[in-house]
Amino acid sequence: MARFKFMGQDINIGQCVGFSFGALAIEENASAFSILTYFQGDIADGATSGKAVLHTSDNRGIFAIAYYIGSDYGNCTYFKLAANGVNIDDSDNPPFRDFDPINDWWRVGTFDPDNITLAAIADNSISFYEQDSALFPYYASGTVYNSYSDMVGADAANIFVAVGLDVLHSSPAIYEYIGATPLTITQGAISNYIDSNIDHVLYPSYQLSGKGFDNNYPYNPLVAVDVVKIDSFERDTSTPGGGGPSGYYGWEGDNIWFSNPLGLSAIDTGMLTLFTPNTTQTRALANYLWNDNSFFTNLQKLWTEPMDTIISFGILPCNLSSITDSAASSIYVGNVDTGLTAFKLNKQYLEIDFDSVTIPQNSNNALDFEPFCKAQMYLPYVGFVPLKINEIMGAKVHLRYFIDCLSGDCIAQVGVEKYNGYQANLKTVLYEYHGNCLIKLPLCSRDFSAFYKNLITAPIGAISGAVGGSVGGGVSNGVASVVDTFLDGPDIQRSGAYSGSSSAFALRTPYIVVTKACQQLPEHYSRYVGYPSFITYKLSELSGYTVVEGVIDNTVQATDSEKIELENLLKEGIIL
Amino acid sequence: MTITLYRIPDDKRQVDKTLNQTTNLGDLTAHFKEDTDILNPVLEIAYNAAYTGANYCYISDWNRWYFITGMETGAQRLFLHCHVDVLYTYRDQIRDLTCVIARQQDEGHANLYLNDGMWHNLQYKQIARAAFPKSFDDTGSYVLAICGQS
Numbered sequence A: 001m002a003r004f005k006f007m008g009q010d011i012n013i014g015q016c017v018g019f020s021f022g023a024l025a026i027e028e029n030a031s032a033f034s035i036l037t038y039f040q041g042d043i044a045d046g047a048t049s050g051k052a053v054l055h056t057s058d059n060r061g062i063f064a065i066a067y068y069i070g071s072d073y074g075n076c077t078y079f080k081l082a083a084n085g086v087n088i089d090d091s092d093n094p095p096f097r098d099f100d101p102i103n104d105w106w107r108v109g110t111f112d113p114d115n116i117t118l119a120a121i122a123d124n125s126i127s128f129y130e131q132d133s134a135l136f137p138y139y140a141s142g143t144v145y146n147s148y149s150d151m152v153g154a155d156a157a158n159i160f161v162a163v164g165l166d167v168l169h170s171s172p173a174i175y176e177y178i179g180a181t182p183l184t185i186t187q188g189a190i191s192n193y194i195d196s197n198i199d200h201v202l203y204p205s206y207q208l209s210g211k212g213f214d215n216n217y218p219y220n221p222l223v224a225v226d227v228v229k230i231d232s233f234e235r236d237t238s239t240p241g242g243g244g245p246s247g248y249y250g251w252e253g254d255n256i257w258f259s260n261p262l263g264l265s266a267i268d269t270g271m272l273t274l275f276t277p278n279t280t281q282t283r284a285l286a287n288y289l290w291n292d293n294s295f296f297t298n299l300q301k302l303w304t305e306p307m308d309t310i311i312s313f314g315i316l317p318c319n320l321s322s323i324t325d326s327a328a329s330s331i332y333v334g335n336v337d338t339g340l341t342a343f344k345l346n347k348q349y350l351e352i353d354f355d356s357v358t359i360p361q362n363s364n365n366a367l368d369f370e371p372f373c374k375a376q377m378y379l380p381y382v383g384f385v386p387l388k389i390n391e392i393m394g395a396k397v398h399l400r401y402f403i404d405c406l407s408g409d410c411i412a413q414v415g416v417e418k419y420n421g422y423q424a425n426l427k428t429v430l431y432e433y434h435g436n437c438l439i440k441l442p443l444c445s446r447d448f449s450a451f452y453k454n455l456i457t458a459p460i461g462a463i464s465g466a467v468g469g470s471v472g473g474g475v476s477n478g479v480a481s482v483v484d485t486f487l488d489g490p491d492i493q494r495s496g497a498y499s500g501s502s503s504a505f506a507l508r509t510p511y512i513v514v515t516k517a518c519q520q521l522p523e524h525y526s527r528y529v530g531y532p533s534f535i536t537y538k539l540s541e542l543s544g545y546t547v548v549e550g551v552i553d554n555t556v557q558a559t560d561s562e563k564i565e566l567e568n569l570l571k572e573g574i575i576l
Numbered sequence B: 001m002t003i004t005l006y007r008i009p010d011d012k013r014q015v016d017k018t019l020n021q022t023t024n025l026g027d028l029t030a031h032f033k034e035d036t037d038i039l040n041p042v043l044e045i046a047y048n049a050a051y052t053g054a055n056y057c058y059i060s061d062w063n064r065w066y067f068i069t070g071m072e073t074g075a076q077r078l079f080l081h082c083h084v085d086v087l088y089t090y091r092d093q094i095r096d097l098t099c100v101i102a103r104q105q106d107e108g109h110a111n112l113y114l115n116d117g118m119w120h121n122l123q124y125k126q127i128a129r130a131a132f133p134k135s136f137d138d139t140g141s142y143v144l145a146i147c148g149q150s
Helices: A102-106 A148-152 A279-290 A293-299 A445-457 A500-504 A560-572 B049-053 B091-095
Strands: A004-006 A009-011 A022-026 A032-037 A050-054 A061-065 A076-082 A085-090 A116-122 A125-132 A135-140 A160-165 A175-177 A201-204 A272-275 A310-316 A324-333 A336-345 A349-358 A373-379 A383-387 A396-404 A409-420 A423-436 A511-519 A531-538 A545-551 B002-006 B024-029 B042-046 B056-059 B064-074 B077-084 B098-104 B121-131 B141-147
Touching: A272 A324, A279 A336, A279 B141, A324 B141, A349 B121, A373 A409, A373 A423, A383 A423, A545 A560, B024 B042, B024 B049
Parallel strands: none
Antiparallel strands: A004 A009, A022 A032, A022 A160, A032 A201, A061 A076, A076 A085, A116 A125, A116 A160, A125 A135, A272 A336, A272 B141, A310 B141, A324 A336, A349 A396, A373 A383, A373 A511, A396 A409, A409 A423, A511 B121, A531 B098, A545 B098, B002 B024, B002 B056, B042 B077, B056 B064, B064 B077
């Protein structure tokens, strides 16, 4: 089974050693290094041709750091995937001390330093470092390092350094490499390969300061550094008959990501104004309304019901500073200047990005998925909603809320981002739920009557409806789900409706709950029960306990009775 | 005919059997008790207490290996009820077979993502929680909507 290895450590598909799409391996002698790209496609192990989709962030490059162990200098070189091919460039040799921040180092200037992670493996110990543009160079746990040798030790062998970037989206086209032999790239030559698939890229190392590039290292990284290219399918390598997963759909479709609210809002009409007064301003307004005779004196001349000039008043569990004017504005009530000020909202809709959570796939087997695993998500002011574990396992789950500051209505959008060798790339909003987070505050007794009425008539136990949520069951629309015999019985309702002031007490942090089965795995399980396979093999390639599903062609020269008994024994299990 | 008796320690499901000097109880002459099935012969040998420990034999005339499934004694004779061991008899040809493998001991030949209904799980479950890095504001903001434009 093809596995990805870094310096002897198995890295499975879906696991990542500090990189999204590319990695750099440096041998002990650091005489050469290679860049390995992350593939999604049909490329057999060790093949020199095939199709793949390169994953790279838009307008960014695949980076390599050459660091020669023991040297004082390391040059930074990169090649950049452009629309018409690949261009190569190199940076200046940074000094040993006072490393430049990475965005200067790369000399591209389009990078977001927050999206860069450095991983270093030395002696089978992996450390991850986040680059902080305020502190340089890389640091871990508050320790500042001036060089890679400081990070991993000057004499550490087999240093593997990878630079990772968040993958924003895959390359816009499929590049096909049609060469007969692995690419051997010399400086500048890579630009000759227009629209070529980069199977693996060899790049000469930078030896020491002043020596320039050594172009004579056409070595095969798959052999020299014990790295096996990821095969996106766990293919059966024996013949005949393959045996790996088939029916790869191959159509990834479109990414459907978070939307923006409508361009029009109530504020734009001028029909109303939204303020977000602080506590002091609110008290001043209350004093104006109820203690200052001028309010009623002035408004009663204009309005039969002065309180009709105030539409609503409430509390939102949000910080509205991002959609608030920088300077306070006068409060006009019923066209009467109250003489008070408060900060005015310049947008009706507030967007809150809750960032993302990655659901790790730690078993790397069927237990990570249905029916052995299930997930629910708590959305503040919506409740608990079910998630399809098959969709989010191994994925990054993003959450975004849009809130209408006027009504308090909110939409929670859950986006799933997943790049997995077993299925197509996925970056789509898969769930959308509706709720309300406004705590309405009455301004007069008439308001409170309506407020209280809504409170006692709110359906008990109901949950705000799902907008395009799961159909036919689940907590989100209050219907018990089908009993799941593999897990812990029927789903239960974990939350009810939010109304009135209950929003003030609701949990404000969204989170995901994953319930997973615990496998009972006795010792020597493999010897007496074996692992599921369903792959075609010649029996001579196998050893140990083997259960046969079916014999392709029983060519044993035995009597029929013996053949029948033989097939029965094979299906019951034999020990090779 | 000549048969060779063995006393082997191996699991019946094992293709290869442990046949060596330790397990070999010796060659001897045997007769068929009666008209017999080649796959399930009943052999008659001279009684020897040492042979009563045998559980495996080889009949060279038929080039087959047999499990001794039962023994009877009588009149200084020992009667061995045998059943052919198809696994060892045809071991080389079996190894040449190409098969669809349902389960295998070696994880390297496994499809661990395949759910074949043989995952044994405990009744209690693991529950993992992952909170999003950000949450709603703990303090909140007042919102006042007033008619007209201020």
